[in-house]
Amino acid sequence: xxxxxxxxxxxxxxxxxxxxxxxxxxxxxxxxxxxxxxxxxxxxxxxxxxxxxxxxxxxxxxxxxxxxxxxxxxxxxxxxxxxxxxxxxxxxxxxxxxxxxxxxxxxxxxxxxxxxxxxxxxxxxxxxxxxxxxxxxxxxxxxxxxxxxxxxxxxxxxxxxxxxxxxxxxxxxxxxxxxxxxxxxxxxxxxxxxxxxxxxxxxxxxxxxxxxxxxxxxxxxxxxxxxxxxxxxxxxxxxxxxxxxxxxxxxxxxxxxxxxxxxxxxxxxxxxxxxxxxxxxxxxxxxxxxxxxxxxxxxxxxxxxxxxxxxxxxxxxxxxxxxxxxxxxxxxxxxxxxxxxxxxxxxxxxxxxxxxxxxxxxxxxxxxxxxxxxxxxxxxxxxxxxxxxxxxxxxxxxxxxxxxxxxxxxxxxxxxxxxxxxxxxxxxxxxxxxxxxxxx
Numbered sequence: 468x469x470x471x472x473x474x475x476x477x478x479x480x481x482x483x484x485x486x487x488x489x490x491x492x493x494x495x496x497x498x499x500x501x502x503x504x505x506x507x508x509x510x511x512x513x514x515x516x517x518x519x520x521x522x523x524x525x526x527x528x529x530x531x532x533x534x535x536x537x538x539x540x541x542x543x544x545x546x547x548x549x550x551x552x553x554x555x556x557x558x559x560x561x562x563x564x565x566x567x568x569x570x571x572x573x574x575x576x577x578x579x580x581x582x583x584x585x586x587x588x589x590x591x592x593x594x595x596x597x598x599x600x601x602x603x604x605x606x607x608x609x610x611x612x613x614x615x616x617x618x619x620x621x622x623x624x625x626x627x628x629x630x631x632x633x634x635x636x637x638x639x640x641x642x643x644x645x646x647x648x649x650x651x652x653x654x655x656x657x658x659x660x661x662x663x664x665x666x667x668x669x670x671x672x673x674x675x676x677x678x679x680x681x682x683x684x685x686x687x688x689x690x691x692x693x694x695x696x697x698x699x700x701x702x703x704x705x706x707x708x709x710x711x712x713x714x715x716x717x718x719x720x721x722x723x724x725x726x727x728x729x730x731x732x733x734x735x736x737x738x739x740x741x742x743x744x745x746x747x748x749x750x751x752x753x754x755x756x757x758x759x760x761x762x763x764x765x766x767x768x769x770x771x772x773x774x775x776x777x778x779x780x781x782x783x784x785x786x787x788x789x790x791x792x793x794x795x796x797x798x799x800x801x802x803x804x805x806x807x808x809x810x811x812x813x814x815x816x817x818x819x820x821x822x823x824x825x826x827x828x829x830x831x832x833x834x835x836x837x838x839x840x841x842x843x844x845x846x847x848x849x850x851x852x853x854x855x856x857x858x859x860x861x862x863x864x865x866x867x868x869x870x871x872x873x874x875x876x877x878x879x880x881x882x883x884x885x886x887x888x889x890x891x892x893x894x895x896x897x898x899x900x901x902x903x904x905x906x907x
Contacts, residue, residue, distance in 0.1 A: 476684035480648050484691045489729035497751055497759045499733040500744050501709070502528050503537040504775075505550075506569050508737040510540070514777055521550045522559070524775040527768065528738075529564060532760050537567035537593065537735070541583035542576035551583040565589040567640065572596040572621035581628045584637075591674065592625055593640040594618070598657065599648035611653055618657055622664045639665050640674035642711065647679045647688075651695055659701040667705035675700065676735065678711035679722055686718050690725035697730025709733035712742045720746050738772050739780045739787060749786040753824045762786070765830035792827045793836050797845020800838045804851035807834070840884040841877050846870035849889060856886040859893070872896050 476482075504524055509515050516524065521539075528536050538554060539547035551568060554560055566587060570580040572594055584590045596618050597606050603614055622639070629637040641661050643654050658675045667673040677696060679689055693710060700706050710731045712722040719742035723734050736742040745768070748758035762768065769780050769787045782790040794800045799822050806820035818826045827837060834855075838848045846866040853859040861869060869892075876892060877884055884892070 476647075476688055479683065481651060482688060482691050482695070483651055484695045487691060487694055487729075489690045489694050489725060492728040494724065494727050494751060494754075495756060497748065497756060498727050498731060499535060499707070499709075500533060500748060500758075500760060501535045501537060501567065501733060501735045502533055502737060502744060503567075503711075503735045504528070504737045504740065504772075506537045506540050506547075506567075507711075507735070508740050508776070509547075511741065512776055512778070515544075515546065516775055517546065518550050518553055520775040522553070523771060525554070525559065527771045529559075529561060531762070531768070534563060535565045535567060535591065535733075537569065539583075540569045542570055542579040548579070548583050555584065555586045560587065560589075562588070565591055565636075565638075567591040567593050569593045569595070572617050574621070574624055577621060577624055577628070581625075581632055585632065589636045591638050591640050592629070593642065593674075593676070594621055594625065595642040595644050596621070597645070598643040598653060599645045600650075601648065602644065615653075615657055615660070619660060619664065622661050626665060638671060638673070640676055640709070642676040642678055644678060645680045646677040647681075647683055647692060651692070654696065655699055658696070658706075662700070662702050662706060667702050669705050672705050672707050674707045674709050674733065676709035676711055676733070677731075678713075679719075680711070680713055682713055682715040682718060682722065685716075686721040686725045689722045690729040693726045693731055694729035707733050709735060711735040714741045714743075719743070720750070723747055724750070738768065739784060743785075745787055746785045749825065749830075752829075762830050765832065767831070786825070786830065792823060792832055793839050794822060794848065795839055795841050795843045797843065797848060800848025800851065801845055802847075803838060804847045807851075840873065840889065841882070844873070844877075849873055852886045852889055853893065857890050869893065869896065 505516070505521055525536065525538065539551050541548040541551045554566065560566055566584070566589070568580050568584055568590065570577050570592060580592060596614060597603060598614060603609055603611065607614065609617070625639060641658065643649055643657060646654060662673055665673050677693060689712070697708055700708065708731050710723060710726040712719045712726065723736065723742050724747065727734065734747065736744040736747065738745055745762065748760050749762060751758050765787045773779055780787055782788045785791060794803055802821035803823065810820065823837070827834065838851050840849055840852060849870055850861045850866045853861060872892060873884060873889065
């Protein structure tokens with residue numbers, strides 16, 4: 468393949484970090500999670516959400532406990548504008564929730580964005596502009612100085628509108644697009660100037676959001692870039708350092724986790740999306756850290772997301788897929804079965820079951836689907852299902868014998884054997900007069 472046509476990240480952008488500290492850090496509390504399903508996620512859909520689907524998604528996010536929610540790109544379409552107005556008029560936004568609206572650095576679109584949030588009490592207006600060299604040259608046709616000038620004009624306009632607008636609390640966010648390919652000194656120059664223009668303070672911080680819109684390198688590179696910004700941003704105590712990773716290389720979750728180690732305080736993402744907030748938050752939960760979001764009914768969350776996005780969540784998706792807690796392999800089933808038996812004897816609250824990083828019951832799943840039987844399964848899983856469903860505890864010798872009968876049946880059919888199928892086969896093999904009797 469013609470790999471010579473591509474350049475590594477190290478050939479495209481300077482990474483001026485020495486003495487990195489993030490490898491020794493630990494995540495001991497959840498960052499501020501900000502779902503962007505209604506804007507960034509919605510832009511990735513073949514069939515963008517209408518207002519009823521957007522409202523259902525918004526209500527889900529509120530019910531889960533998110534306190535800051537990006538609700539749209541109101542200058543991009545009438546649908547987005549109308550939905551933001553719907554939220555403003557309907558009283559759907561709780562007192563402790565802040566909405567975020569997205570705008571490019573264009574005067575007319577900024578005006579339209581502020582029109583959309585009239586009457587809302589707590590708003591973050593999220594400004595973005597392309598800053599990376601390829602985007603500056605190919606998309607904007609502007610120099611560094613010209614791009615910086617456009618951003619400053621937009622920031623000053625936003626400040627004027629916020630002072631004269633009806634909302635009680637308007638704060639600002641800035642995203643340099645694409646951060647990971649932009650010269651670090653240029654990102655700092657713009658971010659620091661906006662911190663000054665917006666007069667950031669601890670009680671009215673600005674958000675500098677650093678997107679990996681298109682992943683270009685391994686997650687450690689992104690962590691280095693975030694730590695560099697964390698060390699050098701002006702008025703650091705008045706800045707919320709935010710990240711917006713994407714999953715182009717399949718490492719979006721790792722990028723977000725390493726970015727938090729490197730100093731990020733806020734993470735933008737989507738439910739089951741790009742980057743996946745379900746995966747990120749429950750990774751923390753599995754380490755004993757409260758994610759500050761309610762995932763106690765993961766199936767209802769998944770159903771709502773699938774309805775709103777009109778896209779399926781894969782069956783093996785971490786934490787939420789239909790089969791993610793299910794073992795078919797014999798060795799896995801045997802270990803899980805022994806883990807449950809050990810818990811029953813021990814009675815400890817601590818979760819320690821092989822192959823299950825969290826208790827499925829914590830996210831609303833039952834134990835019925837943890838062990839399922841097909842041609843890959845072994846005697847331990849088969850015995851577990853008979854015991855848990857029918858109270859039949861097979862002796863060791865009979866387990867091996869019955870496992871062979873199940874293996875023959877599933878090999879012939881190529882199908883899964885349900886607990887009912889296993890019981891019927893057990894009856895036929897051992898209990899029904901005239902059935903095939905096997906010697907243990």
